[in-house]
Amino acid sequence: MNNVYIYDHVRTPRGKGRFDGALHTVPPVHLAATVLRALKERNQIDPDDIEDVGLGVVMPIGEQGADITRSALLMAHYGEDVSGYQLNRFCTSGLDTVKMGFGLIGSGQADAVIGGGVESMSRVAIGSDGGSAYTDTTLGRQYPYIPNGVCADLMAALDGYGRDDIDAYAVESQRRAGIAQKDGRFNASLVPVKNAFGETLLQRDELVRPGTTLADLAKLKPSFVAAGDSGFDSIVLRRYPQLESIPHIHTGGTSSGIVDGACAVLLGSDAYGKKQGLRARARIVAAATCASEPLISLGGPIPVTDKVLARAGLKIEDIDLFEVNEAFAVVPMRYMRHFGIDRDRMNPNGGAIALGHPLGATGAILLGTALDELERRGKSRALITLCAAAGQSTAVIIERV
Numbered sequence: 001m002n003n004v005y006i007y008d009h010v011r012t013p014r015g016k017g018r019f020d021g022a023l024h025t026v027p028p029v030h031l032a033a034t035v036l037r038a039l040k041e042r043n044q045i046d047p048d049d050i051e052d053v054g055l056g057v058v059m060p061i062g063e064q065g066a067d068i069t070r071s072a073l074l075m076a077h078y079g080e081d082v083s084g085y086q087l088n089r090f091c092t093s094g095l096d097t098v099k100m101g102f103g104l105i106g107s108g109q110a111d112a113v114i115g116g117g118v119e120s121m122s123r124v125a126i127g128s129d130g131g132s133a134y135t136d137t138t139l140g141r142q143y144p145y146i147p148n149g150v151c152a153d154l155m156a157a158l159d160g161y162g163r164d165d166i167d168a169y170a171v172e173s174q175r176r177a178g179i180a181q182k183d184g185r186f187n188a189s190l191v192p193v194k195n196a197f198g199e200t201l202l203q204r205d206e207l208v209r210p211g212t213t214l215a216d217l218a219k220l221k222p223s224f225v226a227a228g229d230s231g232f233d234s235i236v237l238r239r240y241p242q243l244e245s246i247p248h249i250h251t252g253g254t255s256s257g258i259v260d261g262a263c264a265v266l267l268g269s270d271a272y273g274k275k276q277g278l279r280a281r282a283r284i285v286a287a288a289t290c291a292s293e294p295l296i297s298l299g300g301p302i303p304v305t306d307k308v309l310a311r312a313g314l315k316i317e318d319i320d321l322f323e324v325n326e327a328f329a330v331v332p333m334r335y336m337r338h339f340g341i342d343r344d345r346m347n348p349n350g351g352a353i354a355l356g357h358p359l360g361a362t363g364a365i366l367l368g369t370a371l372d373e374l375e376r377r378g379k380s381r382a383l384i385t386l387c388a389a390a391g392q393s394t395a396v397i398i399e400r401v
Contacts, residue, residue: 001107002107002136003106003269003270003283004101004102004269004400005107005212005279005282005284005301006208006266006267006268006270006280006281006282006284006367006371007267007272007279007280007366008036008039008043008266009189009263009264009265009266009368009369009371010035010039010042010189010264011191011250011261011263011264011365011368012023012031012263013192013193013206013260014261014355014356014358015122015193015201015202015206015260015261016122016259016260016356017257017260017356018122019122021206022201022258022273022333023201023202023261024122024258024262025121025195025201026193026256026300027120027123028057028063028068028118028260028262028383029063029068029072029075029118031118031120031193031260032072032073032116032264033057033073033075033212033261034076034119034131034191034193035118035191035263035264035373035384036053036072036076036078036114036116037076037077037264038122038264038336039114039264039266040078041337043230043276043278044276044379045087045266045276047079048079048081049111049112049272049276050112050113051084051109051111051112052082052083052084052085052103052113053069053073053078053082053083053113053114054086054113054115054116055072055084055085055087055094055115055116055117055118055262055264055359055360055361055400056086056087056089056094056095056097056099056117056119056289056359056360056364057084057087057088057093057117057119057360058090058091058360059119059121059126059127059129059359060086060129060252061118061124061129061181062124063120064118064119064120064124065085065087065380066191067085068086068118069085069086070083072118074085080292085226085230087311088360089388089394090324090359090389090390090392091188091327091359091362091363091386091388092304092363092386092387092393092394093117093376093388094115094116094263094360094362094365095356095362095363095366095367095385095395096362096363097115097116097158097174098115098116098284098363098364098367098396099115099265100113100115100286101113101265101267102267102287103287103379105267106284107112107253111268111269111271111272112267112268112269112272114264114265114266114267114269114307115264115267115364116260116263116264116265116361116364117259117358117359117361117362117364117365118316118358118360118361119261119358119359120358121258121358121359122260123260125400126258127267127357129227129322133390134145135387142293143390145294145389146204146224146294146295146297147232147326148298148327148346148389149223149224149235149248150224150228150232150248152327152331153228153247153248153330154236154240154246154296155248155293155298155330155331155334156247156330157243157245158243159330159333159334159337163218163246163249164214165248166249166328166330167214167248167253167254168214168335168354169254169329169332169333169353170217170254170329171213171217173347173350173351173354174212174292174353175210175212176211176212176350177205177208177210177349177350178209178210178354179348179352181204181205184348185373185376186369188203188347188372189240189368190204191283194282204211204372205355206259207257207354207355208350208355209354212253216253217245217251217253217254220251220252221251222250222251223250223251223255223351224248224250225248228246228248236295241276250328250329253353254328254353255327255329255353256326256352256353256357257326257352257353257354258356258357259357260358261356261365262358262361263361263364265293265364266367267284270308274303281375281401282398282401283396283398284309284396284398285314285381286312286396286397287311287394287395287397288311288394289304289392289395290303290304290307290392290393291393292340292390292391292392292393293392295391296391297388297389297392298328298331298387298389299334299387299391300336300388300393300394301324301325301331301386301387302334302335302338302339304385305385305395306338306352306353307383307395308383308395308397309383309397314381314385314397315341318381319345319397320345320374320379320380320381321348321370321373321377321379321381321382321383322341322345322346322375322384322385323351323359323367323369323370323383324346324347324363324385325357325363325385325386326347326351326353327354327357327386328345328358329353331387332351334344339399349373360395362386363384363394367396370382370398374398375378376399380400381397381399382397383398383399384398
């Protein structure tokens with residue numbers, strides 16, 4: 001395969017995904033156009049060179065439907081000749097668009113593509129697509145859809161994690177995100193979101209609560225008791241009879257935050273960089289996708305990491321930094337324990353618990369966060385992975401040039 005390079009990435013700040021959030025008044029196509037326009041201007045992109053553009057969108061309906069990527073490209077002044085697609089593989093979608101670009105360039109079918117994602121969770125509610133995974137009773141009898149929060153509590157029970165363990169992880173995520181924000185570690189990649197009058201609506205991540213304490217989190221009630229009591233606990237316990245019950249311990253403070261946001265990543269070949277006079281910041285080493293048991297829908301990052309490491313010919317010790325999406329606290333905790341990873345190498349600037357998880361965009365955001373941190377630390381390789389509903393996962397390894 002041809003070498004595939006990351007030349008730049010940008011993202012919006014993440015706004016609280018509710019009616020009083022700073023980005024609630026901004027339609028998702030405007031969020032997407034904001035990052036596409038910024039990427040074009042920062043790198044003086046000639047749209048004629050871009051073969052394709054993909055954006056992850058997990059709720060591709062309403063304002064986020066009708067191939068929002070194509071509309072955003074037109075709005076961002078890429079002209080009439082640049083094609084775009086939207087992709088939904090649940091939470092891995094943003095990273096999957098990067099992986100697809102990797103395949104196009106690596107196979108010689110393109111010299112430059114853009115990947116990324118957008119999700120306005122305040123305007124298009126999670127679960128509002130009403131897909132068959134949630135609603136088809138025939139499918140449900142064989143593979144019942146288990147809410148991710150119930151899966152998180154199941155994983156914690158199987159691994160022996162208690163409420164204090166996951167609360168402590170979340171406090172540290174908030175602390176790290178607060179330090180990163182204060183030190184300006186995200187600033188070089190952030191694009192402020194403005195309204196039609198040019199007034200800035202948001203220029204830094206809105207959800208971070210760096211002063212969060214264990215006492216604060218202890219006051220929160222578990223979020224998934226009702227879901228478990230509605231029958232999902234019974235389904236899970238039939239599969240895992242070694243458990244007498246599912247202690248529900250994840251709360252809003254130990255789960256990923258609901259936010260609005262968008263991002264874009266510029267990928268290209270060596271020839272593209274030379275033509276445009278751009279310096280490559282990193283090379284994509286390998287990518288992989290896998291699916292695992294649907295009842296533990298959050299467990300995919302472990303097997304997909306084994307797969308991508310084998311594909312790259314690397315070992316876990318060869319990776320300097322890891323970005324594992326904090327869908328729930330137990331996900332990176334289980335990952336660290338399984339692979340024996342030191343906490344300093346895991347989500348060093350906090351994660352989705354503190355910063356939020358704009359579903360379709362998060363994977364590409366994590367890629368950019370990892371790259372920025374590699375540069376800041378002077379390190380070489382990072383591995384980025386996310387779990388997704390129904391037991392899927394994606395992973396990408398990057399290496400600084």
